[in-house]
Amino acid sequence: MFLEQVLNGLTLGSTYALIALGYTMVYGIVQLINFAHGEIYMFGAFIGLFLVTALGLNIFAALLGAMIFCMLLGMLVERIAYRPLRGKSSRLSALISAIGVSIFLSTLMALIRGPNTTRYPEMIAQNTFYLGSVEVSALQIIILVVSALLMIGLQLLIQKTRIGKAMRACSQDIDASSLMGINVNRVISFTFAIGSALAAAGGVMVGIYYNAVWPYMGTMAGLKAFAAAVLGGIGSVPGAMVGGLTLGILEIMGVAYLSSSYKDAIAFAILILVLIIRPQGLMGQKISKKV
Amino acid sequence: MDAFLTQYVDAYYLRIMVFIGINIILTLGLNLITGVTGQLSMGHAGFMSLGAYTSAILSVHYAVPFFVALLAGALVAALFGFLLGIPTLRLEGDYLAVVTIGFAEIIRVFFLNFEPGGKAVGFSGIPQSTTFTGVWIVVIIVIYLNYKLLNSRAGRSLYAIRENEIAAEACGVNTTRMKVLAFTMGAFLGGLGGGFFAHYMYFIEPGNFGFMKSIELLNMVVLGGMGSIPGVILGTVILTIAPEMLRIVQDYRMLFYGALLVILMIFRPNGLLGDVRIYDIKKRLFRKEV
Numbered sequence: 001m002f003l004e005q006v007l008n009g010l011t012l013g014s015t016y017a018l019i020a021l022g023y024t025m026v027y028g029i030v031q032l033i034n035f036a037h038g039e040i041y042m043f044g045a046f047i048g049l050f051l052v053t054a055l056g057l058n059i060f061a062a063l064l065g066a067m068i069f070c071m072l073l074g075m076l077v078e079r080i081a082y083r084p085l086r087g088k089s090s091r092l093s094a095l096i097s098a099i100g101v102s103i104f105l106s107t108l109m110a111l112i113r114g115p116n117t118t119r120y121p122e123m124i125a126q127n128t129f130y131l132g133s134v135e136v137s138a139l140q141i142i143i144l145v146v147s148a149l150l151m152i153g154l155q156l157l158i159q160k161t162r163i164g165k166a167m168r169a170c171s172q173d174i175d176a177s178s179l180m181g182i183n184v185n186r187v188i189s190f191t192f193a194i195g196s197a198l199a200a201a202g203g204v205m206v207g208i209y210y211n212a213v214w215p216y217m218g219t220m221a222g223l224k225a226f227a228a229a230v231l232g233g234i235g236s237v238p239g240a241m242v243g244g245l246t247l248g249i250l251e252i253m254g255v256a257y258l259s260s261s262y263k264d265a266i267a268f269a270i271l272i273l274v275l276i277i278r279p280q281g282l283m284g285q286k287i288s289k290k291v
Numbered sequence: 292m293d294a295f296l297t298q299y300v301d302a303y304y305l306r307i308m309v310f311i312g313i314n315i316i317l318t319l320g321l322n323l324i325t326g327v328t329g330q331l332s333m334g335h336a337g338f339m340s341l342g343a344y345t346s347a348i349l350s351v352h353y354a355v356p357f358f359v360a361l362l363a364g365a366l367v368a369a370l371f372g373f374l375l376g377i378p379t380l381r382l383e384g385d386y387l388a389v390v391t392i393g394f395a396e397i398i399r400v401f402f403l404n405f406e407p408g409g410k411a412v413g414f415s416g417i418p419q420s421t422t423f424t425g426v427w428i429v430v431i432i433v434i435y436l437n438y439k440l441l442n443s444r445a446g447r448s449l450y451a452i453r454e455n456e457i458a459a460e461a462c463g464v465n466t467t468r469m470k471v472l473a474f475t476m477g478a479f480l481g482g483l484g485g486g487f488f489a490h491y492m493y494f495i496e497p498g499n500f501g502f503m504k505s506i507e508l509l510n511m512v513v514l515g516g517m518g519s520i521p522g523v524i525l526g527t528v529i530l531t532i533a534p535e536m537l538r539i540v541q542d543y544r545m546l547f548y549g550a551l552l553v554i555l556m557i558f559r560p561n562g563l564l565g566d567v568r569i570y571d572i573k574k575r576l577f578r579k580e581v
Contacts, residue, residue, distance in 0.1 A: 033385060084557045092331070093560045096513045099506055100552025107545040223392065223502060230389040265400035268393030272378070275390055279381045 003134045005256045006249060011140045011209065013248020014147035018202035019225035020232070020240040021154065022074075022195025028171040028235035029191055031091055035098040036077055037199055038222020039105035042215065044070045044200025045207040046109060049120060063146070063204050067197040074196025075189050077101055083185070102218070109215040117214040120207045143205045150201055151241055154194070158237060163190055171235065220264070224251075227271050233284020242282055247271070293422045305423055307535060312426035313487045314527045318511045319437050319520070320480025325509065326517035327441065328473040329453030331388040334375075334395030335481050335508045338368040340500035341398060342482025343489035344408050347417045350490070352407065357420040357490065364489075365482035371398075372478020376471035395505055402497040413496030414489075421491035429487070433480065437520055440476075449473055450518065514555060516562030525563055 019041050026034045044066045051062040081097045127138040158164040166187045169177040178184045206221070207213045224247065232243025247267055254266030274282070296305060321335045346364030349355040355363070371394075378390055408414050440446045448469050451459035460466050489495045507530070515526020533551065537544040555563075 027385070033388070081553045081557075085560055090517075090561065092325075092513050092517065093556045093562070096510055097553050097556040099510065100549045100556065102549070103545055103552070104549030107543075107549060111542060111546065219502065223396075227389055227393065230386055234385060261404050262400055265397045268396045272390050272393050272397075275382060275386055276378050279386060281386070 005252050007134060007136060007140060009249030009252035010245060011143050011248070012252060013228075013245035014144055015202045015206050015209075015244075016221075016225050016228045016248050017241045017244025018147055018150065018198045018205075019221060020229040020244045021151070021237065022199045023226050023229040024232070024234055024237060024240040025167070025191050025195050027229070028237075029167065029174065029188060030082070030086065030094075032082065032094045032098065033226065034082075034192075034195075035095065035222065036081075036101035036105060037195065038218030038220075038225070039102050039109075040070050040074055040077075040196045040218075041199040041203040041206075041221055041225075042109060042213070042218035043073060043105065044196075044203030045213040045217065046113065046118075046203075046215075047200070048204035048207060049118065049213055052121060059142075059204075059208065063201055066200040066204050070196040070200035070203075071193040074192040078189055078192040083188075102222075106215050106218060113215060115215055117212045120211050120213065122211075139209060143209060146201065146205065150198060154198070154237070157194070163187070167191060224267060227268065231271055231274060231281055233281030236281070236283050239281060239283035246282070293424050296423055307532065309421065309423055309426055309491060311528055311531045312423075312430045313421075313484050313491070314508070314511065314531050315430050315524055316426075316433055316480055316487065317484035317508055318515075318523050318527045319433055320477040320484065321508050322477075322512050322518065322520075322523045323437070323440075323449070323473050323480070324477035326512050326519070326523065327446070327453060328449045328470060330470060330473065331384065332391045332474075332477070333388050333502075333505050333509060334391035334393075334398075335477075336500040336502070336504035337391075337395030337398040338372060338478040338481030339485035339488065339504070340395075340402060340495075340497065341368040341371055342485030343495050343500070344402060344405070344414065344485075345482070346486035347414055347489040347495060348407055350420070351414075351417060357418075361483060361486040361490075364486040365479045368482025368485065369475050369479035372474045372476075372481070373471060375478070376474030392502065392505075395500070395502065399497045399500060402500075409496075411497065413494055415494040417489050417493055417495070419491060419493060421487045426487055429483070433483075434520065434524070441520070445469070445472070453518065510552060514552070514562055516564040519562070519564050522562055522564030529563075 019037065022037050022040070023034060026032055026037070047069045048062045048066040051057045051065045052059070057065065081101045082094055085094045085097055128135050129138075130136070158167060166177070166182045167190070169180070169182060170184060170187050174184060177187075203213075206217075225244065228243040228247040229240045230243070231247055232239030232241070250270050251263065251267045254270075255263050258266060317335065317339060320338070321332060324330050324332045324335075342361075342364035344364075345367045346360040349360040349363055350357060375391065375394055378387070382390060402408050403411050441449075448459065448464040451462065451464055452466055452469060456466055485500075488499075492499075511526040511530045512523055513526070514530060515524065516522025534544060534548060537547050540547055
């Protein structure tokens with residue numbers, strides 16, 4: 001029983017982690033809480049649904065299609081709503097702009113698809129099997145494996161490639177990077193693209209796992225993923241992974257052993273406690289203030 | 292006064308005016324925390340719901356007079372603001388933002404399960420004690436007190452914390468005390484606005500005070516110009532009226548609202564009246580030519 005709950009928590013947590021990565025990467029470079037990120041995730045879920053039902057693609061093709069679409073959407077949002085503000089305004093103005101985009105995108109989807117819940121078609125036979133005494137569903141395995149592959153891929157991208165190096169440089173000091181000949185705008189655009197693609201993957205998998213998508217699903221998921229990113233230490237990529245998984249497990253445990261009516265409160269209460277004890281998050285670095 | 296107004300002014304416009312008044316009380320509170328002191332709070336609706344539920348329960352179950360209930364609601368909110376102010380001593384920026392979001396969510400879930408507050412069904416039968424005159428008298432008092440505060444030694448300390456906390460501390464500002472003070476006062480106004488809201492709506496439910504409400508209030512403060520009293524009032528008036536004006540586009544209302552936020556921020560990145568203070572306007576108007 002306990003191990004099954006841990007597994008459920010890991011499944012939920014890995015989707016939080018996928019969304020949280022987008023928050024943390026963008027934050028690491030431009031110090032913006034990208035509130036439209038939850039809506040990108042929602043769009044990913046709907047595009048996946050569209051590809052499956054209208055074009056009859058299989059789950060992996062739909063996943064890939066949703067990721068590519070959201071990549072473009074993320075870059076478009078960055079170009080229109082954030083780039084004009086960069087450098088000449090306070091961070092809060094960019095935040096309000098992000099909120100504007102978030103309201104715009106969720107309303108747009110509500111107008112296209114109606115505000116109600118749409119069900120995902122059953123795409124994977126509900127096979128369950130036993131690992132020892134733990135009941136595991138095929139879907140959970142797929143979600144865990146796909147998330148793990150995406151996160152390993154991201155780590156390789158950041159650590160081993162040229163553009164990854166540029167991203168790391170920008171997150172350290174964006175002005176110095178631009179003096180070193182890095183095309184900062186391109187790096188930021190690329191960061192938005194990667195983050196959005198990961199969120200789309202999360203959206204498709206959550207859609208299949210819970211068998212439901214709706215236009216306002218992005219708000220709560222975005223909020224929790226943001227909380228996960230902060231829990232791990234915002235700006236830190238491994239932190240977002242750890243934070244997402246931790247939050248997922250804590251939430252499932254809270255529902256299983258405490259009370260389901262306090263589900264959302266439990267996650268946030270624990271988050272506040274962690275932050276009071278460790279203000280820089282689990283894996284964040286403490287930046288000493290300079291005069 | 293109110294009888295006169297209801298006779299000659301369209302009920303719809305009167306209602307919008309009352310909401311503008313309530314929102315000004317709420318946003319001036321948030322302005323103290325976020326605009327003036329620079330502590331990003333994304334959970335102002337949490338204070339609002341504390342004030343709303345406390346005052347509503349007092350006046351329905353205990354038949355407490357309206358203004359006593361309002362004050363009690365505001366004081367409960369202020370107490371929580373004080374408690375929430377304490378983590379700010381260690382947290383800053385976005386970590387603080389997440390704590391305030393979490394706080395408001397916890398309050399919301401608490402009221403969803405709170406028996407005397409009618410749980411998820413909501414709390415109805417609240418007497419409609421909020422009147423146009425009542426709200427606007429309080430609005431004028433709140434604006435005056437805000438103005439007095441921001442031009443005092445304490446107000447300048449708050450601005451100093453926003454501009455540079457370390458420098459402020461070096462100049463002898465007790466940053467700890469001032470930040471907790473800002474949270475307490477901001478929460479008090481949040482609770483006050485919530486009380487007025489509850490006593491205007493007959494009916495409140497936890498959904499009234501969700502994350503989107505906090506964001507709506509934050510939008511008003513940032514759009515108008517953070518830290519500026521005229522700016523915050525202007526932002527509040529515009530964003531309270533905007534959704535009503537946009538009713539002509541019906542279903543596309545929120546679509547336009549979202550686009551409006553983006554466009555306004557692109558063209559006025561520091562808010563419509565960023566950092567214009569009443570004092571500065573006065574100085575400019577009555578400046579003697581040299």
